[in-house]
Amino acid sequence: ETGVTQSPTHLIKTRGQQVTLxxxxxxxxxxxxxYQQALGQGPQFIFQYYREEENGRGNFPPRFSGLQFPNYSSxxxxxxxxxxxxxxxxxxxxxxxxxxxxxxxxxxxxxxTVL
Amino acid sequence: EDQVxxxxxxxxxxxGESSSLNCSYTVSGxxxxxxxxxxxxxGPEFLFTLYSAGEEKEKERLKATLTKKxxxxxxxxxxxxxxxxxxxxxxxxxxxxxxxFGTGTRLxxxx
Numbered sequence: 001e002t003g004v005t006q007s008p009t010h011l012i013k014t015r016g017q018q019v020t021l022x023x024x025x026x027x028x029x030x031x032x033x034x035y036q037q038a039l040g041q042g043p044q045f046i047f048q049y050y051r052e053e054e055n056g057r058g059n060f061p062p063r064f065s066g067l068q069f070p071n072y073s074s075x076x077x078x079x080x081x082x083x084x085x086x087x088x089x090x091x092x093x094x095x096x097x098x099x100x101x102x103x104x105x106x107x108x109x110x111x112x113t114v115l
Numbered sequence: 116e117d118q119v120x121x122x123x124x125x126x127x128x129x130x131g132e133s134s135s136l137n138c139s140y141t142v143s144g145x146x147x148x149x150x151x152x153x154x155x156x157x158g159p160e161f162l163f164t165l166y167s168a169g170e171e172k173e174k175e176r177l178k179a180t181l182t183k184k185x186x187x188x189x190x191x192x193x194x195x196x197x198x199x200x201x202x203x204x205x206x207x208x209x210x211x212x213x214x215x216f217g218t219g220t221r222l223x224x225x226x
Contacts, residue, residue, distance in 0.1 A: 004158075033213070042119075042202055042216030043159070056213055090158050103149055104214060106158030 004093050004107035012113045013081050021076040021110045023091030032074040033104065034066060035090040043090055049074055078112075086114045117142040121203050121217035128224050131192045136220045138203030139185040146206040148186050150179050153200045153219065162188075162201075193224045 005024045013019050025032050031050045035043035045058035049068035063079040072093070078085055088111050092104035122137045140148070147166050151159035163172040165181040172179045176197065178189040188201055200219040207215065 035216075040218070042121075042204075042218045043214075045213040045215070048213065058213060088156075092158075102147075103161040103164055104159075105161065106151075108158050109156075111156070 004091055004105050006089075006091050006107035006110050008110055009108065010111045010113075012115060014115050015081055015083060017081050017114075018077065018079045019081060019112060021078075021089050021091075021112075023074045023076070023093075023107060025072045025074070025091075025093035026105050029093035029095050029105070030072050031094045032068055032072065033092050033094070034074070034076045035092065036060075036085075037088040037090055037109070039087070046076070081114045083114050086112060088112075117205070117207055117215050119203055119205055119215050119217040121201075121220050123220060124218070125221040126223070128190075128193055128222070130194055130224055130226050133189070133191045133193070135190070136188040136201055136222070137185060138188070138217055140203075140205050141184075142205050142207045142215070144208045146208050148181055149204045149206070149214070150177075150186070150188055151202040151204065153202055155200075159202055190222070193222075195224045195226050198222055198224045 004026050007022045033048040034046040037043045046060050048056040052068045065077045068074045088109040090109045091107045094104050119140045147164050149164050150162040153159045163179040168183045170181050176191050180187045200221045202219045204214045204216045
């Protein structure tokens with residue numbers, strides 16, 4: 001059973017650029033959610049995808065967007081990067097979609113630095 | 116507004132010195148409360164799920180308990196390898212089934 005994998009692990013961008021982060025969900029999981037974790041803070045919910053549809057979103061602007069593919073892998077896209085977007089971006093997979101009451105399985109994260 | 120508060124922010128213990136971490140929550144309907152462990156630069160690792168007041172779960176030196184307003188993570192006779200940040204999260208039936216995390220407790224266990 002493979003766990004959640006994310007890429008890239010680290011990246012540096014400049015303000016105004018765009019970034020795409022990728023995530024492969026754990027085998028058998030059909031739901032992927034993305035979280036932003038600033039230094040010293042807890043993860044903040046960005047959005048969740050179930051069967052290729054966004055079915056939940058946190059308080060993040062539209063320049064944060066995502067996709068989920070038929071194999072349940074996912075992408076997080078951030079446009080017009082701002083300095084405050086610097087954070088660890090975590091992908092988590094789970095089973096059960098909108099009725100899921102189980103735990104999240106996290107990847108190691110993608111550390112984004114915006115200069 | 117749904118909220119999760121963890122205390123203390125940081126805790127230093129001597130090896131073998133037992134203690135408890137607190138997670139208090141105010142949510143409109145609790146679907147589940149989760150404890151995670153996070154090592155520096157890594158993703159959170161699942162520890163426990165609690166669903167109803169009075170429930171308890173144990174794993175090695177860790178024991179999690181739940182009341183209607185808070186959860187405790189008890190650490191008995193900790194070892195240096197227990198050093199990590201411990202995160203508490205709640206799942207609410209807000210229509211999105213998002214998880215709301217606290218800011219965590221940074222635990223350091225000294226040998």
